[in-house]
Structures are given as structure tokens and as C-alpha cells.
Amino acid sequence: MSSETRQKAAACCTDCGQALAVWVSPSGEMNPIGSAAGCPCGGTSFRMLE
Numbered sequence: 001m002s003s004e005t006r007q008k009a010a011a012c013c014t015d016c017g018q019a020l021a022v023w024v025s026p027s028g029e030m031n032p033i034g035s036a037a038g039c040p041c042g043g044t045s046f047r048m049l050e
């Protein structure tokens with residue numbers, strides 16, 4: 001088991017500001033949960049929410 005390989009976090013799209021849940025990898029890469037293609041607007045860059 002390696003449950004620490006990724007962490008769930010809240011982020012928002014840097015293009016449209018849409019908030020969504022993401023998986024954050026140890027390297028800091030963010031992948032939207034439930035939508036592998038990224039944000040509905042087509043954006044693939046996200047900013048972590050505090």
C-alpha cells in the first residue's frame with residue numbers, strides 16, 4: 001500500500017477560475033478528479049486553493 005503517493009486537494013483552473021478537486025502527486029503535478037481531460041473549459045493548468 002502506498003497511500004501517500006498522491007493527495008486530494010482543492011484547486012481552481014488558471015484559465016476560467018473553475019474550482020475543482022484534484023489529486024496532487026509528490027512532484028506537485030495536479031490531476032483533476034473525475035475528469036482526466038482537465039477543466040470543462042479545456043484548461044489544463046490549475047492553482048492550489050488554500
Ligand SMILES: [Zn+2]
Nearest residue numbers: 013016039041
Ligand atoms: Zn477552466
